[in-house]
Amino acid sequence: MDTLGKLDILAEAARYDVACTSSGADRPARAGKLGNASPAGCCHSFTPDGRCVTLLKVLMSNACSYDCAYCVNRRQASCPRATFAPRELAELTVDFYKRNYIEGLFLSSGVLGTPDATTERMIACLRILRDELQFNGYVHAKVIPGTSPELVDGLGRLADRLSVNLELPSAASLARLCPEKDRDQVMDPMGQIRRQRDEEERAGLARRPRRHRLPDPAREGLQLLSNGNRLTLRPRSQISTRQRAFAPAGQSTQLIIGATPEDDNHILQLSQSLYRHFDLKRVFFSAYLPMVDDRELPGRDTPVPLRREHRLYQADWLMRYYAFSPDELATPAEPWLDLDVDPKLAWALRHIDRFPIEVMDASLEQLLRVPGVGPVGARRILAARRAGPLTFDDLSRLNITLKRARHFLTCNGTRDRSCPLDAELIRAKVVSDARQSSYNRTRRMAEGQLSLF
Amino acid sequence: MLACDPTLEGVLSAVGIGYLAHERDGQLRLASARGVQPQLGEEVIRTPPASEDDTVAFARRVLEGFARRVTTGCRKVKANGCPEGCEAACVRRLVYVAASDDPEMPEIVHRYLRLGFSVGPRVRMLIADPRVAAFDGLARYVAGECEHTRQFVRFSHMSDGSFAASFKPNANTIPLTAAHFAARMGTERFCLVDPRHRVAAFHDPSGDGCQIVLLDAALANDLASRKDFADDERYVRAMWQRFYRGTTIPGRDRSQRGYDLRTHWMPQRLWEGLVELGPTTSTIWDGTPRSKSQAD
Numbered sequence: 001m002d003t004l005g006k007l008d009i010l011a012e013a014a015r016y017d018v019a020c021t022s023s024g025a026d027r028p029a030r031a032g033k034l035g036n037a038s039p040a041g042c043c044h045s046f047t048p049d050g051r052c053v054t055l056l057k058v059l060m061s062n063a064c065s066y067d068c069a070y071c072v073n074r075r076q077a078s079c080p081r082a083t084f085a086p087r088e089l090a091e092l093t094v095d096f097y098k099r100n101y102i103e104g105l106f107l108s109s110g111v112l113g114t115p116d117a118t119t120e121r122m123i124a125c126l127r128i129l130r131d132e133l134q135f136n137g138y139v140h141a142k143v144i145p146g147t148s149p150e151l152v153d154g155l156g157r158l159a160d161r162l163s164v165n166l167e168l169p170s171a172a173s174l175a176r177l178c179p180e181k182d183r184d185q186v187m188d189p190m191g192q193i194r195r196q197r198d199e200e201e202r203a204g205l206a207r208r209p210r211r212h213r214l215p216d217p218a219r220e221g222l223q224l225l226s227n228g229n230r231l232t233l234r235p236r237s238q239i240s241t242r243q244r245a246f247a248p249a250g251q252s253t254q255l256i257i258g259a260t261p262e263d264d265n266h267i268l269q270l271s272q273s274l275y276r277h278f279d280l281k282r283v284f285f286s287a288y289l290p291m292v293d294d295r296e297l298p299g300r301d302t303p304v305p306l307r308r309e310h311r312l313y314q315a316d317w318l319m320r321y322y323a324f325s326p327d328e329l330a331t332p333a334e335p336w337l338d339l340d341v342d343p344k345l346a347w348a349l350r351h352i353d354r355f356p357i358e359v360m361d362a363s364l365e366q367l368l369r370v371p372g373v374g375p376v377g378a379r380r381i382l383a384a385r386r387a388g389p390l391t392f393d394d395l396s397r398l399n400i401t402l403k404r405a406r407h408f409l410t411c412n413g414t415r416d417r418s419c420p421l422d423a424e425l426i427r428a429k430v431v432s433d434a435r436q437s438s439y440n441r442t443r444r445m446a447e448g449q450l451s452l453f
Numbered sequence: 454m455l456a457c458d459p460t461l462e463g464v465l466s467a468v469g470i471g472y473l474a475h476e477r478d479g480q481l482r483l484a485s486a487r488g489v490q491p492q493l494g495e496e497v498i499r500t501p502p503a504s505e506d507d508t509v510a511f512a513r514r515v516l517e518g519f520a521r522r523v524t525t526g527c528r529k530v531k532a533n534g535c536p537e538g539c540e541a542a543c544v545r546r547l548v549y550v551a552a553s554d555d556p557e558m559p560e561i562v563h564r565y566l567r568l569g570f571s572v573g574p575r576v577r578m579l580i581a582d583p584r585v586a587a588f589d590g591l592a593r594y595v596a597g598e599c600e601h602t603r604q605f606v607r608f609s610h611m612s613d614g615s616f617a618a619s620f621k622p623n624a625n626t627i628p629l630t631a632a633h634f635a636a637r638m639g640t641e642r643f644c645l646v647d648p649r650h651r652v653a654a655f656h657d658p659s660g661d662g663c664q665i666v667l668l669d670a671a672l673a674n675d676l677a678s679r680k681d682f683a684d685d686e687r688y689v690r691a692m693w694q695r696f697y698r699g700t701t702i703p704g705r706d707r708s709q710r711g712y713d714l715r716t717h718w719m720p721q722r723l724w725e726g727l728v729e730l731g732p733t734t735s736t737i738w739d740g741t742p743r744s745k746s747q748a749d
Contacts, residue, residue: 007692011699029636036636043718044604045697045729049705050714053697095689096696098616098641099608100634101728134640222577224546224589225596289704304704380580387578394581442711 003092006082013062013073014108017165017254018286022054022103022138023229024249025160026241035097035104035137037160037249039241040227042103055106055140056093060084060122064110068167069177069294070259073110077292083112086125094133104138104160105129111180115146119155126158138249143193145185152189153246156196161249161281164189166274169267173260177296190278193251197279200246204239217364218386221379231375233323234275250281257312258305259288259297265335268315268326275320285312303447307440311337318344321375322368339443341434345371348408349430352423355408356415359390371430372405392416404430454497457559459485461551463503464559465512468566470500472515478567483559519566520544525573543569543577549592549599552625561587598624603633605723608643610683616643619677620726625650631663648677690728697729 023041043052059073061083067075084092093105107125112118122141129135141159143152156162164186168174171183220226241248253274255267271283287309290300315337318324322344329343330336338346348355348371357366359381367378380398384390389412396402406416407426420426434440457467464483471481482495491497501508523543550562565588569576579585601622608616616638620627627647631654634645639658646653651673654663668676707713724730 004688004692004695008695008699011696015700015702029639032640034638034640042600042603045727046715046718047697047701048707048715049702049710050718051700051702051705052718053700056696057700058696092692095685096693098638099610099689099693099728100606100618100637101693137637222542222580224542224549224592287705289702304709306705306709383578384581387575387581390581397581397583397586438711440711442709446709 001082003084003088006084006088007058007092009080009082010058010060010062010084013079013110014057014059014106016072016286016289017057017106017108017142018051019140019163019252019254019282019284020052020054020057020106021161021252021282022140024241024281025138027136027160027248028242030136033134033136034094035135037104037136037138039229041138044101044103054103055138056096056102056104057106057108058084058089060086060089060107060109060118060125061112062110063112065113066111066178066180068181069296070167070256070288070292072291074292084125086121087128089125090129090133090135093129094135097135097137104135104140106140106142107159108142109144111144115144116148116151118144119147119151123151123154123158126155130158140249143189145181145189147189149189149192152192153196156193156247157245159247161252162189162193162247163252163254164193165254167254167256168260169255169262169270170260173262177260190251190253190274190280193247194278196246197244197250200244201237201239204243208239208243217379218382221376221381221383226376226379228375231379232320234320251278252280252282252284254284254286256288257285257309258302263330263335264308264312264315264337265326265330265332267312268319268330271316272319272326283316285309285316305447307339307443307447308337311339311343315343323365340440341431342371344369345404345430345434349427352427356410357408358410358413359395360385360412370405370408372401372403372408374401377401403433454482454484454489454491454495455500456484456486456489456497457500458503459487459551459554459556459558460503461548462509462512463500464551464562465515465547465566466503466508467500467559468563469511469515471563472570481563483563485556485559488556515566516544516547519547519569522570522573523576546588546592549595549629550588552595552629553591554624555591555594557587558591561591564588595624595626595629598622599626599629601720601723602626602630605719605727606634606645607726607728608638608645609679610686610689611679612681612683614642614683616641617676617679618643618645618726620645620647621649621723622647623722625652627652627654628665631656631665635663644676646673646676648673690731693728694731 021041023039025037026039027037029036041054043054045053047053062073063081063083064073064075072079096102097104107122109118109122112121126139126141139159140161140163141155143155143162143164145164166186168177174181174183215230274280274283287305288298289304290298290302293300315329318329319326328347337343348369357370364378364382367373367381368375377398377400384394384398391411392402392406406419407430420429455467455471457463467483486499489497520543547562550558564584568584576585580589602620606618606620608618611617627645631645634643634654635656638656642658643656644653651668651670653666653668653676655666656663
């Protein structure tokens with residue numbers, strides 16, 4: 001089989017891994033080497049459903065010795081199998097990179113015999129890429145649960161970002177659907193990556209102590225363009241990615257949504273815990289697409305839970321950029337996110353007594369709680385109000401989404417004239433607007449009333 | 454009305470001319486010489502071409518004066534440049550805005566510079582002022598167009614071993630993004646041409662960075678329509694198309710969402726040069742196996 005034939009099989013086999021970012025590493029161009037890596041990354045194309053294509057995301061092989069029930073590449077699946085030779089994949093990456101198709105390589109694989117044997121093959125590919133082909137661009141490598149710590153270390157020294165996919169949101173679901181994996185096999189590499197990055201940070205700080213200055217949000221509001229990573233409210237690394245040799249862009253994971261019965265509160269609590277314990281950069285959510293028949297899984301006619309995935313991403317954003325806690329978004333008593341209304345608006349409607357907020361004296365934290373005001377908009381308000389009183393027209397010029405925000409703000413003590421005063425009228429208006437959106441109408445039709453759990 | 458070349462030098466020199474003529478705010482309007490539409494009673498004066506040395510020198514004086522004015526009173530600027538980046542930020546925005554194709558660009562820059570000369574460093578804080586908002590909006594648009602350039606330029610491997618690409622952005626982004634491609638493709642010789650703005654970036658790994666060259670229409674079209682591809686080009690394109698199609702997940706497209714997310718991120722006006730959205734593999738690839746294939 002030639003490269004084209006293998007690519008056909010191995011790109012399709014990798015498409016259910018949703019992580020596809022090339023951000024987080026800052027590696028300048030070097031003489032004699034090809035490429036660089038920028039903190040913001042770059043999306044080079046978009047799939048028909050709008051997902052970013054930034055890396056050559058393929059499997060090294062889809063011949064897998066594991067039998068995870070949800071996976072299209074499971075051992076028992078009858079599908080065409082293929083395996084890239086390490087050099088073949090490395091050369092393909094360079095060919096695509098030089099044409100500006102991609103920022104680098106996203107390397108994952110089915111389990112070729114054992115996790116260690118598979119990882120050794122992945123490392124061989126990356127060594128050719130880095131050492132022989134002098135590739136200086138971005139690499140994201142997948143750590144296969146059960147891989148030896150020495151090989152995880154070797155992988156992390158060749159890749160910018162590592163990821164270990166949790167896949168299922170509880171140990172019970174993992175045991176039920178993935179008989180060859182267990183919780184420790186997944187968590188151990190995550191813990192190792194965290195420890196090694198922490199050690200690197202301590203060593204970096206010992207060599208070059210750095211005085212940590214908190215950024216001034218108002219100054220950030222004056223920037224023409226914002227690097228999204230700088231607006232997160234989570235703790236930041238004290239050393240730059242250039243000082244790191246091991247997984248400089250950190251680690252991420254993925255959870256499958258809708259294949260198992262865990263609720264949104266459980267998933268958000270789990271995400272928060274992963275961010276805290278393993279310093280993850282991202283938790284990705286993948287709506288389960290029923291592709292295989294298995295009595296443990298939803299039937300093949302079950303609608304893809306796209307809206308649930310979308311709301312979980314919004315909630316995840318609210319935790320990282322807006323300092324919301326999981327219980328504020330989906331409580332143990334009401335553990336599911338509202339599908340029609342975005343989680344921030346739903347929170348604001350549940351706490352409508354805390355509004356309106358006065359733009360001239362609200363703190364960053366208060367502004368971030370206003371529907372329609374994002375991390376950039378909040379910082380722009382802080383910057384603009386230093387020059388004088390703001391009106392609703394001014395907010396519009398600052399690109400605040402007034403359609404939603406106007407109900408929850410006052411400017412110099414004055415409410416917007418088109419906004420109702422009664423809290424119930426506001427609630428009815430914003431909920432009606434949200435429910436009538438094209439997205440919600442289409443999804444309601446697609447999802448119907450079907451519900452698995 | 455002053456009709457000027459819609460370039461950084463052309464607009465800055467026109468602003469300087471207005472200042473020297475003691476025209477008050479509201480009595481002078483700038484417009485692009487490419488599409489002058491005077492209002493009733495308005496007199497049109499054509500400024501000197503931006504390519505003249507005197508114009509460039511005069512524009513530089515205006516720019517330096519503006520940079521000085523927006524940092525007036527800053528103690529740090531006297532001690533050690535401008536560590537807060539105010540001066541660089543203002544100048545960078547000017548460069549971005551001047552690359553815009555918007556016919557209102559000269560007047561938007563004019564109003565912003567007048568405000569800056571009038572209020573000094575406070576201009577950085579007045580982000581809700583209509584003049585600053587219009588200026589920042591244009592700068593953001595051009596920055597977005599630069600990002601589109603970095604994203605959607607597609608190079609082809611040519612028969613002489615170099616790489617070539619043609620791209621038609623809605624702003625003059627090639628001079629602003631050439632350094633990005635030079636860093637990314639440091640080991641390669643390449644030519645990136647924009648036939649709409651008649652400008653090209655040439656890079657040679659043995660040289661220092663990129664050379665930006667203004668082209669005439671014929672040369673720009675010739676460079677943009679090169680077809681002397683290397684032997685492996687068709688095969689690599691076919692692979693990229695297969696890869697792109699392989700990444701598509703069923704059940705998540707426009708019909709399932711109610712809106713087209715792909716078009717939102719990837720404007721259709723830029724699809725022309727995208728290999729992945731071009732003719733299908735079977736018509737592009739002639740079936741010749743790739744010479745350096747390492748198939749198992």
